[in-house]
Amino acid sequence: MKINVLFSPLGADELSFTGRTTIVIDVLRASSTIVAALSNGAREVVPVATVEFAVKVSGGMFGGQTLLGGERNTKKIEGFALGNSPLEYTPEVVTGKTIILYTTNGSKAIVKAKFSENLFVCSFLNLEVLANHLVKLDKDFEILCSGRNNYYSMEDSICAGKLVAEVQKLKEDVELSDSAKACIALNKSFGIDTLKMLKETEHGKILLENGFEEDLKFCSMLNISGIIPYFSANVLKVWQNSKEKQ
Amino acid sequence: MKINVLFSPLGADELSFTGRTTIVIDVLRASSTIVAALSNGAREVVPVATVEFAVKVSGGMFGGQTLLGGERNTKKIEGFALGNSPLEYTPEVVTGKTIILYTTNGSKAIVKAKFSENLFVCSFLNLEVLANHLVKLDKDFEILCSGRNNYYSMEDSICAGKLVAEVQKLKEDVELSDSAKACIALNKSFGIDTLKMLKETEHGKILLENGFEEDLKFCSMLNISGIIPYFSANVLKVWQNSKEKQ
Numbered sequence: 001m002k003i004n005v006l007f008s009p010l011g012a013d014e015l016s017f018t019g020r021t022t023i024v025i026d027v028l029r030a031s032s033t034i035v036a037a038l039s040n041g042a043r044e045v046v047p048v049a050t051v052e053f054a055v056k057v058s059g060g061m062f063g064g065q066t067l068l069g070g071e072r073n074t075k076k077i078e079g080f081a082l083g084n085s086p087l088e089y090t091p092e093v094v095t096g097k098t099i100i101l102y103t104t105n106g107s108k109a110i111v112k113a114k115f116s117e118n119l120f121v122c123s124f125l126n127l128e129v130l131a132n133h134l135v136k137l138d139k140d141f142e143i144l145c146s147g148r149n150n151y152y153s154m155e156d157s158i159c160a161g162k163l164v165a166e167v168q169k170l171k172e173d174v175e176l177s178d179s180a181k182a183c184i185a186l187n188k189s190f191g192i193d194t195l196k197m198l199k200e201t202e203h204g205k206i207l208l209e210n211g212f213e214e215d216l217k218f219c220s221m222l223n224i225s226g227i228i229p230y231f232s233a234n235v236l237k238v239w240q241n242s243k244e245k246q
Numbered sequence: 247m248k249i250n251v252l253f254s255p256l257g258a259d260e261l262s263f264t265g266r267t268t269i270v271i272d273v274l275r276a277s278s279t280i281v282a283a284l285s286n287g288a289r290e291v292v293p294v295a296t297v298e299f300a301v302k303v304s305g306g307m308f309g310g311q312t313l314l315g316g317e318r319n320t321k322k323i324e325g326f327a328l329g330n331s332p333l334e335y336t337p338e339v340v341t342g343k344t345i346i347l348y349t350t351n352g353s354k355a356i357v358k359a360k361f362s363e364n365l366f367v368c369s370f371l372n373l374e375v376l377a378n379h380l381v382k383l384d385k386d387f388e389i390l391c392s393g394r395n396n397y398y399s400m401e402d403s404i405c406a407g408k409l410v411a412e413v414q415k416l417k418e419d420v421e422l423s424d425s426a427k428a429c430i431a432l433n434k435s436f437g438i439d440t441l442k443m444l445k446e447t448e449h450g451k452i453l454l455e456n457g458f459e460e461d462l463k464f465c466s467m468l469n470i471s472g473i474i475p476y477f478s479a480n481v482l483k484v485w486q487n488s489k490e491k492q
Binding site for chain 1: 256399431435436448
């Protein structure tokens with residue numbers, strides 16, 4: 001099994017994902033929010049790459065049971081029901097609903113990787129269950145870090161490192177690319193206290209300045225969910241074999 | 247002083263370099279070759295982004311004292327006098343010459359950053375003298391890793407980490423981006439034995455397979471040169487204040 005990590009979606013051609021197994025990570029906050037929404041009973045999450053498309057699909061394609069969620073520059077978008085804080089996606093709000101999600105980095109990365117044969121979403125919240133699944137699947141995979149504004153972000157690479165380390169615990173003969181090796185080492189250096197690490201990243205500091213400390217706390221929690229978001233036919237649903245832990 | 251690292255030239259817009267101080271790294275092998283050529287008496291190195299342009303400028307712009315150098319997929323290009331092995335750029339071959347250099351990653355990265363106010367080339371061979379100069383210059387800078395085929399390469403990030411660590415030894419109050427912090431940590435994890443590290447990278451393995459073990463040994467040497475290649479008016483020359491150590 002070969003594992004590679006892309007530090008940003010930039011330059012990765014959409015078609016290059018065809019036939020591959022891809023894991024998208026956006027710890028702050030899209031992938032954490034997607035895991036929270038699906039763990040709390042959302043029917044599905046529709047990641048979109050533009051605000052305009054979010055508004056368009058929310059109109060009627062999903063029978064009116066839709067909620068628009070997302071952010072621009074960390075803030076909720078005017079006219080949207082929800083921002084990009086996972087704490088907003090409570091069972092009361094999301095149960096049975098289709099969430100249309102637009103975010104600056106994460107939702108775009110998922111859309112970019114849409115031609116993948118298998119596309120899963122990973123966060124600190126669900127990496128253990130995903131690692132187990134990837135070992136069973138036994139295919140080469142590529143981790144696509146959403147990064148921040150198309151550049152490297154520390155938190156996504158640490159999450160990638162933890163996922164790879166989990167897979168290595170379960171499987172021998174894992175072949176790592178330079179970037180995958182780097183993520184393992186970065187997780188050893190920075191990943192022991194995930195909340196402390198998040199607070200010291202560029203993106204974490206911006207979220208703190210904007211009052212999202214509780215989001216950092218939530219996003220830093222390890223393996224509180226047994227949900228694997230799986231992308232198929234343009235929507236993210238709970239992978240059938242993932243187990244509810246919450 | 248703020249320091250950032252870009253893990254690949256991909257997506258970095260040419261104009262975004264305007265007014266900045268940029269350090270280009272391509273350990274295997276363009277930046278090592280440039281340092282070797284200038285250390286061994288080449289008049290200047292002209293980095294180019296296409297083979298066609300290399301052939302065009304070699305014709306007469308530099309008074310006939312030119313040598314074409316470079317590679318495609320590690321191999322010398324047909325009709326070129328030199329490949330991309332720093333060991334070819336001996337005093338006998340390069341003294342007084344203008345080298346037109348085309349390489350898959352490094353020369354393109356330098357051309358991409360051409361609008362920088364200050365543009366220097368770094369390798370393991372010359373990072374100490376460059377760190378000293380950057381501290382005197384006392385400006386924010388960005389390290390542009392050439393990477394491999396537009397993606398992350400371990401060796402460039404380790405070299406970036408060593409450069410940042412050298413600067414930190416000499417100067418307090420250095421502000422590091424996520425990527426710069428990552429490079430410091432990666433250097434601690436992998437940078438102790440630079441030759442061993444190079445042999446285990448993706449690019450290093452390909453060079454070993456193609457018989458370039460001596461190149462890896464040369465490129466892994468720390469601070470054997472006192473030369474700082476500086477880019478101005480489309481050519482790289484020795485920065486006037488750099489000191490010859492060899």
